[in-house]
Amino acid sequence: MDYAASFLARLPRGKRSLGLNKLVSRIETYLSKEQVAKVVEAYEFGARAHEGQKRHSGEPYITHPVAVATILADLHLDMSTLIAALLHDVIEDTGTDKGEISKLFGEEVANIVDGVSKLDQLRFRNREEAQAESFRKMVLAMAEDIRVILVKLADRTHNMQTLGVLPPAKRRRIARETLEIYAPIANRLGINSIRLELEELGFKHMHPRRHRVLERALRRAKGNQRQFLRRISARFESTLSGSNIEARVESREKHLYSIYRKMQTKGRSLAEIVDVFGFRVIVADTDDCYRALGLVHHLYKPMPGRFKDYIAIPRVNGYQSLHTTLFGPKSMPIEVQIRTEDMNRVA
Numbered sequence: 265m266d267y268a269a270s271f272l273a274r275l276p277r278g279k280r281s282l283g284l285n286k287l288v289s290r291i292e293t294y295l296s297k298e299q300v301a302k303v304v305e306a307y308e309f310g311a312r313a314h315e316g317q318k319r320h321s322g323e324p325y326i327t328h329p330v331a332v333a334t335i336l337a338d339l340h341l342d343m344s345t346l347i348a349a350l351l352h353d354v355i356e357d358t359g360t361d362k363g364e365i366s367k368l369f370g371e372e373v374a375n376i377v378d379g380v381s382k383l384d385q386l387r388f389r390n391r392e393e394a395q396a397e398s399f400r401k402m403v404l405a406m407a408e409d410i411r412v413i414l415v416k417l418a419d420r421t422h423n424m425q426t427l428g429v430l431p432p433a434k435r436r437r438i439a440r441e442t443l444e445i446y447a448p449i450a451n452r453l454g455i456n457s458i459r460l461e462l463e464e465l466g467f468k469h470m471h472p473r474r475h476r477v478l479e480r481a482l483r484r485a486k487g488n489q490r491q492f493l494r495r496i497s498a499r500f501e502s503t504l505s506g507s508n509i510e511a512r513v514e515s516r517e518k519h520l521y522s523i524y525r526k527m528q529t530k531g532r533s534l535a536e537i538v539d540v541f542g543f544r545v546i547v548a549d550t551d552d553c554y555r556a557l558g559l560v561h562h563l564y565k566p567m568p569g570r571f572k573d574y575i576a577i578p579r580v581n582g583y584q585s586l587h588t589t590l591f592g593p594k595s596m597p598i599e600v601q602i603r604t605e606d607m608n609r610v611a
């Protein structure tokens with residue numbers, strides 16, 4: 265019999281609806297039975313500690329730590345991180361102290377929970393510290409264990425997901441902090457899924473009207489472009505396979521916040537950004553990257569000054585790819601990234 269199912273069946277109905285169900289079925293895919301049992305134990309401890317407390321939404325408080333742990337379970341993080349996520353607010357919001365957590369769940373968990381609590385108390389003391397860059401540095405320096413930051417990022421992600429219930433001024437303040445501090449930290453750590461979600465939600469709450477307008481415009485543009493994208497994609501594919509290069513061609517999705525940022529920083533109009541087609545060509549090895557580059561340059565004229573060889577000279581974070589921009593049909597710019605499967609995984 266399915267372990268999670270039997271475990272959940274023994275819990276009172278009310279508890280099953282607090283998100284525990286989802287969490288258990290996720291972690292069951294990669295943790296041992298003993299570890300799953302330990303996580304549920306942490307849940308029970310946390311639920312008792314937060315008993316009677318409510319979120320702004322009116323839901324029982326424990327739904328929040330459970331959601332935070334579930335975000336981390338999606339990233340397949342270890343048992344200690346998940347337990348710490350379930351207990352991340354108990355030091356600050358309940359009478360529990362670090363020693364008690366340490367006794368029940370071990371020193372490692374206690375240290376993570378303590379680290380998250382200390383991060384929460386971090387406030388700007390002066391103007392210099394209030395600058396996003398130095399604040400980001402402080403956050404990173406304060407956490408000796410990277411898992412502290414991971415819990416904090418997941419905490420912020422869930423708080424952003426449930427931000428709607430707060431008054432607008434408070435929403436904007438939290439959204440700004442998310443865009444200036446937390447999304448860049450997620451970016452630096454290479455956790456793309458969290459970065460994108462923080463940026464999307466941060467933008468939406470920071471500039472609700474601009475977000476709405478941009479979202480609508482992008483949806484319209486995408487509808488018009490679908491045919492065009494397919495045609496270019498097919499041309500790439502047939503040219504490459506005609507030269508015996510095994511390749512996968514993907515069109516690149518554009519994210520609202522990155523479009524908005526480009527409009528702001530580079531002073532471009534929406535049309536100038538949206539009407540740029542992005543493709544990714546994934547090939548078998550480095551040799552094929554350069555051969556594929558030659559072929560796409562032959563297919564469409566390359567734009568001068570836009571070619572970058574990040575394979576020969578990788579970016580500091582290890583990113584590798586060939587980047588080029590072509591003049592497509594009707595002179596529409598086509599951005600192409602060429603890389604191997606390995607490089608794609610790293611990216």
Ligand code: MN
Binds near residue numbers: 328352353419
């Ligand atoms: Mn929290």
